[in-house]
Amino acid sequence: MSAQILLEGLLAGAMIGLGAVGLTLTYSILRFANFAHGELLSWGAYLSLSLSLAIGAVSGASLAPLDPFSVSVALILAGLLAMALTAVLALAVDHLLFARLRRRGATAIIVVMASFGASMALRSLLEFLYTSKPAYYSRELQIAMPLPGGIRATPDQLLLIGLAFLAVIAVHLLLTRTDLGRAMRAVSENPALAGIVGIDTAKIVRAVWIIGGALACTAGTMSGLLVQIRPYMGFDLLLPLFAAVILGGIGSVPGAMLGGLIVGLCEALAVQTIGAEWRAAVAFAVITVVLVARPTGLFGRAA
């Protein structure tokens, strides 16, 4: 395994891991596999795009990239705003759909099916608004710089790997060191008991969607920056996201990140050895191996 493959895998893995953290939280606290999570990535990416164009149009000059990155001030502001808006979108979908199903006491699998329908609707809405033509945040070409160990990387790539890890560490600290985090873990452990000791479950559910939506937006915007922005970008990442969640163990934030990195590295390795056309099957292979060998994942409790 050459160092260059390692870098490619790290990049893909950082994105998958970021997206998977939100998915693993919703999975463990709301107890259903959300098939619409990929669409939060896509919507985040497109919201960043539209907002950065709007901010650029209003301010005029600050669209210039911050050397050496291709990221502009406008895009950074837009990304932060888009994180908030994606969180709002996640809350809205929950309010309109999942919360009602929960109140009605629908089984988890009905909620999964509803999320499947929501995924279809949200994705097609993006296609309707932006067409299926790929879009880009900047037209600038980035030159890869040689790094020690014979690796070549663009400044953007290094920035994103750093950002991804910062985000995950922040979430991990939030979960382990704050009252909100403790309450979230209590609800995921035993919602009925958590309610009895006075934890406001509705507030926890809101917090989960806000964190999940914001992280999904970050992952989507990164993916758009490194590759391209397409309506299907999140849906195509859904299987790797699930693979990362299951591999890491449902509910574990470090597990999701580590799972994402492993899936990303496996993908990079497979592209190198088998061919890029089989990339999408790698995540399924990982899921299969985990389910047969260790259904609880790396850090999981009983499956």
Added chain:
Amino acid sequence: MSLELLAYCAFFLTVALTYAVIVLGLNVQWGQTGLFNVGVAGFVAVGAYVSALLTSPAVEGRLGGFELPILVGWLGAFAASGLLSALIGWMTIRLRADYLAISTFGIAVTVQLAVLNLEGITGGPFGISLIPRPFGDLAGRSLAFSLANMALLVAVVFGLYLMLQHLAKSPWGRALRAIREDEVAAEALGKSPRRFRIEAFALGGAIMGLGGAAQAHFIGFIAPENYLPMLTFQVWAMLIVGGSGNNRGAILGALLVWALWAASSAVVEALAPAGEQARAASLQTVIIGVALCAILLFRPQGLLPEPGGTRRRLPFLHRWRGTPAATTGSDRT
């Protein structure tokens, strides 16, 4: 009523009936057993390709040329999809319910990728053409051809319907319902939930494969883009609208949703300007997606509810007390 219109109606009905076969298969898995399959397209594709390979003439650079009778192809499709489903079921049904959903989703992605990339077997992006069509010698006379195929599909759907109705009333079907409603009690009576579930999943998958084969032979051509997640979504919409757990509902849902789909596609083609066709088509999907969610919210039992009352919905709390819910396998520690 002109003859062309009659031929078109027969054609339309035949396509809808091929969907009805697939929906009947899903009804065995979901409606009667509560197993959530998000990879319908994959099982349909396996059936379509197996049957096409067994029956189509040889093509340079691709496996095939067996030119077996159509019936053999259909039986092969039934067996191949059934085997694949049994394997998936054996792997995941012992785990939590949504792992089955994720695995089947993965299967569909992988199958689609395989038919797209294994050019030496599947023809890759070019697909397989020249699939023998039932009553092919009538192909020159469109009315006779459409009517004959329609009659064939009516017979297939009706036969399946009778078989499944009989199965539902049989001890096997009753055990399935018992397991779905109260797993613990069923197990206490000596019914192995896991075995029954895998059998039901395999039977449902096999029927989906048969539906895929029927579709492939009626159209005469298959390609990988026929088997995208959209197909899974359509089949689910048909079952939910018709009423899951009800075989008549499954058939009704297939006819109704296919009619709506075809009608709205025609409207899109007629009204949308040439450059905006794709856009309008995506709006069509948005509406269908929202409609599916709305039905799940406001009329989860569909148009024709399950005979013998709707199933008992277990509240979430039931799972939070640590007891296995209706659709989960036993908890592994």
